[in-house]
Amino acid sequence: MKLTSLAAGALGTLCALSASKPGQYGVGLDQELVHCRPFSSSTTMRLSLTTVQTRLPGDYAFTVVVTSAPKRDTIVDGYLSLRQTPARLVRLHSAKVVFPLTGWSDVDLTKGADVSLVYSPASRDTLRPGVQGILDTVDGTLILVLGNAITPDEATADAGVMFQVTAIDSLGFRGTWHDGGISKRLAGGYFCSVKLTHSH
Numbered sequence: 001m002k003l004t005s006l007a008a009g010a011l012g013t014l015c016a017l018s019a020s021k022p023g024q025y026g027v028g029l030d031q032e033l034v035h036c037r038p039f040s041s042s043t044t045m046r047l048s049l050t051t052v053q054t055r056l057p058g059d060y061a062f063t064v065v066v067t068s069a070p071k072r073d074t075i076v077d078g079y080l081s082l083r084q085t086p087a088r089l090v091r092l093h094s095a096k097v098v099f100p101l102t103g104w105s106d107v108d109l110t111k112g113a114d115v116s117l118v119y120s121p122a123s124r125d126t127l128r129p130g131v132q133g134i135l136d137t138v139d140g141t142l143i144l145v146l147g148n149a150i151t152p153d154e155a156t157a158d159a160g161v162m163f164q165v166t167a168i169d170s171l172g173f174r175g176t177w178h179d180g181g182i183s184k185r186l187a188g189g190y191f192c193s194v195k196l197t198h199s200h
Contacts, residue, residue, distance in 0.1 A: 036063050036174060036192035045167055046140030052100045052133065056165075057082050060172055060193035062105055066112040067189040078107030080193055082131065082144075089126075092152055101133025102126070105146060109161055113187030115179045116159045117147030127151050148180070158182045163191055171195065 062080035066072060082103040091098050105121045123130035132149040135142045141164065148160025159180055166175035172195045178188035 038190050047142045049100055049137055052135055052142055053084050055168060056101060057084050059196045062107050062193050064107060064191045065189045068187050071112050074112040076107055076112040078105055080105045096138055098135050098137055099132060100135050102129040104130035115161050115187055116181030118156045118159045119147060121146040
């Protein structure tokens with residue numbers, strides 16, 4: 001795939017997207033579930049590059065709620081680690097679409113849905129990270145892509161799981177998600193991430 005097509009694909013993805021166990025990560029179940037609630041369009045945040053790079057890096061208890069059939073109401077939890085992307089990899093193919101975050105997650109999304117992962121979200125490879133943040137600097141939309149990444153040389157289209165960050169607060173952040181595949185019945189739901197006070 002050509003690099004120009006990759007940048008267009010990332011932009012297309014952005015435009016298309018308009019319970020931790022007690023004590024497992026030092027976050028109580030009640031706190032996690034209160035924080036994790038369905039997305040409301042009235043709470044969508046426009047995020048700047050500075051906000052993303054300064055407020056989101058960290059370690060999180062990560063809860064993914066499935067609202068689509070056939071596994072509706074399934075809750076999958078795990079760990080999410082986000083870091084600032086190395087400067088040379090923040091701007092790749094477009095001034096509008098940048099990649100401010102990189103990281104990994106041990107969440108097993110296959111427990112809740114059929115998802116189109118290219119590789120494991122647990123990958124800590126710098127060039128093929130398990131989690132990649134994609135920010136549209138014009139409309140302020142941030143997508144965390146699990147299991148796929150756009151690199152300086154390549155990417156796989158129609159794959160990965162897309163997590164749109166809709167709100168940030170003192171506990172962490174939350175939003176909605178859907179599978180990036182081409183199935184007629186794409187999995188989806190909402191999620192929340194509660195920041196931890198210690199590293200995993």
